[in-house]
Amino acid sequence: MTSDPLLLTGELDEAMARLLRTVSGFGPADVAAASLLPGWTRGHVLTHLARNADGFVNLLTAARTGEPIPMYASPQARSADIETGSGRPAADLLADLRDSAERFTAAVAAMPVEAWAATVQARRGPWPAAMLVWGRLREIEVHHVDLAAGYRPADWPDAFAQRLLHEVATGLAGNPAAPAMVLRFDGVRHELVVGDPEGAPTITGPAPELAAWLTGRSTGEVLTVTPDGPLPIPPEWI
Template sequence: MTTDPLLLTGEVDDATARLLATAETLDTAAITAASPLPGWTRGHVLTHLARNADGLVNLLTAARTGERIPMYASPAARTADIEAGAARPPAAHLDDLRRSHERFAAAVAAMPAPAWAATVQTHRGPLVAARLVWARLRELEVHHVDLGAGYAPADWPEAFAHRLLHEVAADLATRPDAPAMVLRFDGSRHELPIGTASAPTITGPAPALAAWLIGRADGTGLTVEPDGPLPTPPEWI
């Protein structure tokens, strides 16, 4: 399970193509309808994805040039851009998604090898530039689900679901607000422990486990041993 930026670029292209295929099915009524994210329509989700690509272009440029370029001008500007674009017609959303992806792909292609080791400042804190392509892939796949338009965690590519699950589990293992548990994939003896060894074991497919941990599923279909309620994961990023 690699997060090598050059090996993930094809997966970003594929995820973008899947997102565009879904977006092409949305008419004006569907775009202005509520998404599963509180307070956001599908238009907000699509606009966020386009602006996220541009924000990552800013960070890639910072890594390549050594300039201090923020991902977004400010939190307020990020919010304003999403609000301003949310109610656009379907064709405008599609064009924006395509063009922002092209800008992102061009910025990745322009990166010299040493620049991937640079540290950039995201709106959540410092990050090594080599993680930016994975960050884009994660945004695409998770927010595609957030459109509530037929794409579900079960549709995630297997490699992506496993990467996401390992990342989230590793993060939870460092958080004092995370409940103790052991995550086990269906049909596998591989386990990801979080907290104490006496914790309950949660078993299910990797996409279902990951989606539950990040608040995109309620855990239906997961099993708990010994029998009991599912723990409550803390809020994801």
């Protein structure tokens, strides 16, 4: 579970290739169909992914040049761009997705080593530039599932699923609204603890299913709770 942005680029390329294969089979009805995200069609999700790539290019450029370039011009501009682009033909959505991914790849390649140490102003606050490749990988893998086109959390590579699970669990550990629980991967002794483990339920299952449940991409039906009882209700993920 590396944090090195350059070592993650191979995983990112593979994730994007999987996404492009899915989208290349879409026709007009497919892009207009509902996604798993309330109020968004698949066209919304695909437009968001393209504009997200461009937003990350802005942040990479800020890290490289030292200029205070925001990820998006404004929250309103971000929403408007997604809404405007969501109704485009499937071929246009695919081309935009591919072209924006190529711009991101070029921006990563242009980064000098020292620029990865910068801090940039992401949508939710300051963020290390070294985390931008991971952030893009996370967007692609999670939103590929949101397309509701046959790609499921169980299809996530193990390294990605475990890193996502660790990241979400770490965030919950610092959230007073999160219920106490112990997360245990199937077949391993490793555990992640959220809150006070004394008396907290243990949730067991595959890492991808645990991550999917905590991020709202699964109801957790394949997970087990010890002692027997209902799953805790985690707070909304980002």
